[in-house]
Amino acid sequence: MYYNISFDIAAILVLIVLAVGMNTVLYTDTTGHKLVRRYMYSVIFCAVTDVITAYTICYGYLIPDTLNLILNSIYQYSSVLCVAVAMRTILNYYPSAGKTSVMINRLLLYLLVAFITVNMFTGWMFEFTNGEYVHGSLYMIAYALSLAVVFHMLYVVLINRGDRPGIMSRIIILFLFLPTVFTVIQMIVGDILLIAFGEAFSALIMLFALETPDYRKLMKTMNELEIAREEANVANRAKSDFLASMSHEIRTPINGILGMNTMILKDSDDWQITQYAENIRAAGNSLLSIINDILDLSKIESGRMELVPDDYELFSVMNDCYQINRIRAKDKNLELIFENDPDMPAVYFGDVVRIRQIMNNLLSNGIKYTAKGTVRLSVAFGDEDSGSHEDDGEYGTLVISVSDTGIGIKEDDLNNLFERFTRLEENKNKHIEGTGLGLHITQQLVYMMNGRIEVKSEYGVGSVFTVSIPQKVGDRRPMGEFAVRLKEQVNVVKNESDTIKAPGKTVLIVDDVKMNIFVLEGLLRDTQMRIDSATSGQEAVNMSKETKYDIIFMDQQMPQMDGTEAFHRIRDDKDNINHDTPVVVLTADAIVGARAGYLKEGFAEYLSKPVEQKELLNVVEELLS
Numbered sequence: 001m002y003y004n005i006s007f008d009i010a011a012i013l014v015l016i017v018l019a020v021g022m023n024t025v026l027y028t029d030t031t032g033h034k035l036v037r038r039y040m041y042s043v044i045f046c047a048v049t050d051v052i053t054a055y056t057i058c059y060g061y062l063i064p065d066t067l068n069l070i071l072n073s074i075y076q077y078s079s080v081l082c083v084a085v086a087m088r089t090i091l092n093y094y095p096s097a098g099k100t101s102v103m104i105n106r107l108l109l110y111l112l113v114a115f116i117t118v119n120m121f122t123g124w125m126f127e128f129t130n131g132e133y134v135h136g137s138l139y140m141i142a143y144a145l146s147l148a149v150v151f152h153m154l155y156v157v158l159i160n161r162g163d164r165p166g167i168m169s170r171i172i173i174l175f176l177f178l179p180t181v182f183t184v185i186q187m188i189v190g191d192i193l194l195i196a197f198g199e200a201f202s203a204l205i206m207l208f209a210l211e212t213p214d215y216r217k218l219m220k221t222m223n224e225l226e227i228a229r230e231e232a233n234v235a236n237r238a239k240s241d242f243l244a245s246m247s248h249e250i251r252t253p254i255n256g257i258l259g260m261n262t263m264i265l266k267d268s269d270d271w272q273i274t275q276y277a278e279n280i281r282a283a284g285n286s287l288l289s290i291i292n293d294i295l296d297l298s299k300i301e302s303g304r305m306e307l308v309p310d311d312y313e314l315f316s317v318m319n320d321c322y323q324i325n326r327i328r329a330k331d332k333n334l335e336l337i338f339e340n341d342p343d344m345p346a347v348y349f350g351d352v353v354r355i356r357q358i359m360n361n362l363l364s365n366g367i368k369y370t371a372k373g374t375v376r377l378s379v380a381f382g383d384e385d386s387g388s389h390e391d392d393g394e395y396g397t398l399v400i401s402v403s404d405t406g407i408g409i410k411e412d413d414l415n416n417l418f419e420r421f422t423r424l425e426e427n428k429n430k431h432i433e434g435t436g437l438g439l440h441i442t443q444q445l446v447y448m449m450n451g452r453i454e455v456k457s458e459y460g461v462g463s464v465f466t467v468s469i470p471q472k473v474g475d476r477r478p479m480g481e482f483a484v485r486l487k488e489q490v491n492v493v494k495n496e497s498d499t500i501k502a503p504g505k506t507v508l509i510v511d512d513v514k515m516n517i518f519v520l521e522g523l524l525r526d527t528q529m530r531i532d533s534a535t536s537g538q539e540a541v542n543m544s545k546e547t548k549y550d551i552i553f554m555d556q557q558m559p560q561m562d563g564t565e566a567f568h569r570i571r572d573d574k575d576n577i578n579h580d581t582p583v584v585v586l587t588a589d590a591i592v593g594a595r596a597g598y599l600k601e602g603f604a605e606y607l608s609k610p611v612e613q614k615e616l617l618n619v620v621e622e623l624l625s
């Protein structure tokens, strides 16, 4: 007989590739998968021994008969191993198969092993004489035993077919007979390795038909998952929208309350009432800041937080933060120090609202979590470029650092610090107001600006939060020392008279909420200006055709015609006597309240509600002068 060694080696390689491929496909570790894998390995082992024995039979005269006998016996054993694993695999799919079935199967396999072993001494199955392979007188027993194994298993499958869907049992029967069919073909054709291919083929069928879930069902489940994911996204968006609109809705009445309260503070001479009103202001402001945080969070989570970059003066940002936090620090007897590198540039290009928010969050935390000592803000600018930029402006890194001598943070807690709604040592800090959102929002804002935030802290000693944000320089001229400029600023303010008077001037206030109009009227009363009011965009447009105003205060959020639309109706109508009147936009939505956006729209100024009297008067003064 002639054998083609290259073909055999190639065939075994194909089997190995198949096994490796299967191994990759087997993504779960079910018993079925393990068994199919084991089956494939035993098939390869069997194929290798098959090839070896084919050669030793072919060139039998070159090696001793005993060695040939041993090698062939090993091949027979490996065949039994294959059958054993195959049967074990099938039994795995029929848990109802009783102990007797398992016992009979084992018994038949043991008999086969025993027969092969006995054959080595008796030659009943086969033997070698002078290098020739000779069938023994009882070789049919081996075939009979093999067939008995197959038919017994067929019986087991049929009896227990209730365990599996019909199609599966049919596939298993195919699996059962395929190697047998290939064995017969191999015997007739004489080519070796056909059995191995038959077995590998049936292993593939097992794997894909029995171990891989129904493709259509899988697709259906995947579709369902996709729909569920979409629904979850919609629900999440709805949650964010709800949060955003709720916060906005809540802000409107709070603004009313705080506005009315400002009037009480302004008009009341009664010490007791002023104290009550102060309390309302403090509680109202903290409520407002919680709502702002929630609004920010929902914007960040729904991906709708946008940065609005514009030129800003760092001194004025620091000054805003100083003015707000100075009072808080003073109440707690803390020293508040603001320092900066006097040579750093004065003007930058970035989102000033967010930079201020970051600075404020860190400062207010520093003050909140410090009982005595100092809270220090240090600002510097590193000229070294941070990344590539499309334009060739001058870039660098703005470094804002806030240190305190407060309670500090335990090393283990540093990891949770930026988690949303996470507050550390809640029991100990019960008396300190907070939601656990501030640092999360700060971190997200810093990331949006491609910056970094770092914390160093020693428990019981204090903490340092350092934020580094890439910023473009707007004006290279040195900013000067904050403390020195602050003193100059105070002198200017002190020289200013507290209120302005503008009798003879006329303003129009447009707001759909009457109370807001009332608050603004109250704040402007001392100016002695004439004040008209409109409660809708349309009414404002109509009135603007009749009377010439010096300033129009326009609420942005109004039903039907919003502030921007009303503004354009007035501005774009060249026949309107107010088409060049300065219009100040008012908005309760401090987030959307990107000043730059409104100024670009053409508004003369932007005021966020609740309107501060000082700010309002500054705007009036500026626009009237």
Ligand code: ADP
Binding pocket: 365, 366, 368, 369, 404, 406, 407, 408, 409, 417, 422, 423, 424, 425, 429, 433, 434, 435, 436, 437, 438, 439, 440, 463
């Ligand atoms: P909030 O202050 O509203 O609780 P934050 O997100 O701002 O929420 O801070 C989360 C937690 O981190 C705080 O509850 C506090 O335990 C801790 N923390 C923040 N800043 C400091 C600080 N400067 N010193 C000590 N602990 C701080």
